[in-house]
Amino acid sequence: MSIGQFAYAMNSNRFMACAPLNKQTFALAGVPFDGAVTNRPGARFGPQEVRRASLMFCDGIHPVFDVSPIDHLGDAGDMRLPNASGLAEVRSQIQSQALALMTAHHCVFIGGDHSVTLPLLRAARQGVSEPLALVHFDAHCDTWTQHFDEPSGHGTWTYEAIQEGLVSAEHTVQIGLRSSGDRAARQYVQDQGGLIYAARQLRGLDGDGLSGVIDNVLARIGQRPCYLTLDIDVLDPAFAPGTGTPEPGGLSTSQVLTVLEGLIPLNMVAMDCCEVAPAYDHAELTSNAAATLIWTYLSGQASKSIHPVAASGGRLRG
Ligand SMILES: [Mn+2]
16 A cells, blocks of 8 residues: 555545445444433444544454455445434334345444444344344343333343344353343343353453353354344443443453454354444544454454355345
8 A cells, every 4th residue: 555545544434444335245334323322422423433443454454364354345334314213213214224235245333322233133133034143242231121211222122132033042142241230131141041251250361261252152153143242341441431331340352352353253144333432532442442343353254255165154145
């Protein structure tokens, strides 16, 4: 890449300074909605900050997967959402716009608060014949059955996704949980037959120390179509302060990267990264972490496309 190209890339408003979306394998879209938060708002500004932080990867070859996804990635921009129309209408719009993208591309979405994952899962479920597997990185269980007396919000979507049959509870894995909450909510996924690795269980584990966790998740989910959602607050606030509901005692960036790299063999159909709220960030730590995690996911998926022996799907079928 020449100096001129690099200067151009640093002024791009697309992820990694990739091309606009056309017929690329991978599509990225922002979901700039934060109307369902319980604490601090601001995640609607996440997509643009994460894109900006991603620009340093514009000519980068991933050190593990030995590829760059840039030539296979198109940025669709942000979804156009009726932010003042209520959660149900916003979710309806997200679902239809996501479905249009998912039928033609392997998608990565940038939230937005975590309430956007429910319509993204509804769209993903339309492309598969059985409930999806779910890998859910988060400080919070998001299995509350109500949301401060409202029926739905950014802390209920996992419960709703299981109830709706979007995801299979037995193939749901939650990683990094540590927030307060009643036992029924905190343990809901486990009580339904799923797997939880609370942040407390992962203390002091990194590198090879996490291989048992990775192996268990790979064995449990197998090649079932899998959706990956990553709430940036899974990271300790030391690594990601720019989020609406920070919870001390979280995972390090290297712990999450280790697990994420290890889970690339799963049959991923889509990913989202939510809850980056730039107004509370310092030194762009949070947007940088989110961009790195998304880049890692995309590089892993691209390596499977480029090396078909390892490929196990990706695009939605049917
Ligand atoms: Mn959370």
